[in-house]
Amino acid sequence: MNFYDKLDQAMASFSQHKGGFLTVKDAQSRVNTMTISWGFAGVMWGVPHFITLVRPVRYTWELLKTADSFTVSFPFEGMDEALRICSVESGRDIDKSKVVTFQDAKSVASPVVAGCDFYYECKINYVDAMHGDKVPEAYQKHYPEKDWHDFIFGEIVEIY
Numbered sequence: 381m382n383f384y385d386k387l388d389q390a391m392a393s394f395s396q397h398k399g400g401f402l403t404v405k406d407a408q409s410r411v412n413t414m415t416i417s418w419g420f421a422g423v424m425w426g427v428p429h430f431i432t433l434v435r436p437v438r439y440t441w442e443l444l445k446t447a448d449s450f451t452v453s454f455p456f457e458g459m460d461e462a463l464r465i466c467s468v469e470s471g472r473d474i475d476k477s478k479v480v481t482f483q484d485a486k487s488v489a490s491p492v493v494a495g496c497d498f499y500y501e502c503k504i505n506y507v508d509a510m511h512g513d514k515v516p517e518a519y520q521k522h523y524p525e526k527d528w529h530d531f532i533f534g535e536i537v538e539i540y
């Protein structure tokens with residue numbers, strides 16, 4: 381499967397459905413997932429990458445600091461309640477394994493969310509911080525707390 385197969389459906393699940401699940405396992409084997417609906421799939425350094433955007437206040441970001449991978453699980457339809465809970469509750473407060481079922485990934489340590497329609501497994505290659513002063517005025521409204529996103533570049537090593 382090419383990395384851009386089903387890319388239209390993946391991006392539609394971000395823009396028209398209720399998002400996807402970003403799942404991370406850290407160096408201490410802590411696992412968490414959160415809902416995401418912003419992100420990019422494309423080519424970097426000649427190989428497919430998915431770039432996820434995570435604010436430093438997220439528990440998921442704390443796990444990403446020592447993780448070497450993440451996965452993105454896309455439900456093209458359904459799973460609305462799990463997506464909602466994972467978008468308002470933090471893994472600091474609840475155990476998300478009671479909300480979704482984690483299942484081993486094929487090639488990376490971070491698991492995927494069972495029952496989704498499409499998956500990326502990604503090896504973290506690069507992390508950079510957004511420069512808040514360069515964000516256009518029209519989009520500053522997204523950062524009342526000045527909690528600018530980090531960009532986490534994941535090389536897509538499995539797609540199914």
Ligand SMILES: Cc1cc2nc3c(=O)[nH]c(=O)nc-3n(C[C@H](O)[C@H](O)[C@H](O)COP(=O)(O)O)c2cc1C
Pocket residue numbers: 398399412413414415416417418419433434435437438439440441466467468469470471472
């Ligand atoms: C539709 C939707 C999409 C979201 N996308 C993102 C995202 O791309 N990046 C981000 O940092 N937070 C995003 N969030 C917020 C997180 O999902 C939310 O804060 C979550 O509770 C964080 O969980 P955690 O603390 O366990 O990491 C989104 C929320 C919603 C409702």
